[in-house]
Amino acid sequence: MKRLVAVTLALALAGAAQASAESMVISPNGSRPSAKGPDQYFTGSVVVDPLYPANDQTSSSGGLVTFEPGARSAWHTHPAGQILIVTTGIGWVQEEGGAKREIRPGDVIWTPPGVKHWHGATAGNGMSHIAVTNMAGGKNVEWMEKVTDDQYLR
Template identity: 40%
Template sequence: MNLEPKPATVAGPEQTFTGRVWFDVLCGAHPESAMRVNRVRFAPGARTAWHAHPGGQTLHVTQGVALMGTRDGTVLVVHPGETVYTPPGEEHWHGATPDDFMEHLAMWEDQPGNGAVWAEHVSDADYARR
């Protein structure tokens, strides 16, 4: 058993996020474990780029209201305490509503060479679908 030190909060890179985003790595420092958990905080209007996880991803909203979209045009409105599972390989995005901050826990399994596959930024038109 090991008490883990808290890593510094990191700003989300412009290549994979639109707007201001910060994340804390809660779990993911051990090469023998595939479990990854990040706490991600989005400023109003901020969002990820399109991406997919080869092993799927689970998102649990803890504060604010989230928007989560898929390539077929579906956009879910997700409230605190609600959880969304994205199946392996499904391209999606997630972010805050235009008027509120949002925080979620992002959970996925990651093996070497099997990380998230990032695509283009989400257009304003795709973001505005609700």
């Protein structure tokens, strides 16, 4: 009887694991091509590695963004906010009217909807972050003017 219960339990667990595995989607590394950050939205060398798109189950998209030293985004806002998770290097973030702030690996930055800001690497160090950007009305970003060298170095 114990053996029958053990076999039945093992089969049930295997079936549950298989059912769960069939409902998961794995997007293998290398299946999402890297892209150069467009010159109209970035200054310097930036690479964007898509992680996941928004879909019917989630209203956010995710990407790994890598900035070489001196590289940065243009000023922009997010209609539904954004989370940045710094993974490597040292960077800067700045919201309009505020001081430039240093960010390091492990830092998590929440930018509320509509806050004009920029982010990027410091002048001497590269920086990477995971960006989780929420969607509103089918849009996740509103790009604006580029950050000038004077603004960046201030």
